[in-house]
Amino acid sequence: MVDDQMIGCVTAYYEDGDLKRWLEVGIIIYQSHQWQKGIGKAALSKWIDQLWKTTDLPHLGLTTWSGNTRMIHLAESLGMKQEACVRKVRYWQDQYWDSVKYGILRKSD
Template sequence: MKEDDLEKWWSLIYNDEHPEWKKWDAPYYPLRHIEYEKFRDQMSNLIHQGYDRKYLIKVDNEIIGMVTYYWEHESSQWLEFGIVIYLPEFWNGGYGTDALIVWIQHLFDTFPIPRIGFTTWSGNARMLTVGKKLGMVEEARIRKCRLYNGKYYDSIKMGLLREEWEARDQG
């Protein structure tokens, strides 16, 4: 992430009042708009501090998405990741899978974590599919806890152990 990317990245997130990507990325949480200047200042400060928790996904130097990680519980090395592809024309083209292969390898190379995972909802079939493609397994399902558009969905945790990730290339 570079300061030159911030305006384009902000516009992908906030230019549309109801962006298509948000219908899949935890839509039960509202997208809280922030002004560009505040976004720029916050992200510039983080960049200067060496912030490494978000990386932009680019195709032909165009930002199409973002990967991130966060600590669910850092002292026990419980790390989770996330991804969003903002532009629908890049959905179902393997871009998310490719980005996550690089991201997961980076996270395993960077941290002494025994597992990595993500949480999604049962309405996001693409995220569940990419998790399976990456060798992840469903570790938890909290049933009917996400209310969206008048319908209840499950919250789903998927995970992958380091040894499972390393063994995938051996087969």
């Protein structure tokens, strides 16, 4: 929420269905004029903190595409590491892009 307006959302979904041991996160900021203001970083950081508190999982993941340089920068700025790159599997605007997977491990106490 910014100025009492919902400008986006964070998500989490299990890649492995009912097993519920492989959790991926996501974020969307609806309007481009809200991008590059630190809103997404703050929201995703808080969301990841919340997921660490409410799950016992050792890993959280995020998947994007190679053309989404802002999301790649965001993931890396939150300490996520690139874990996989599946080449030329995303198709957008008459061009193939890589699918890029990022992840972060729970910090040990």
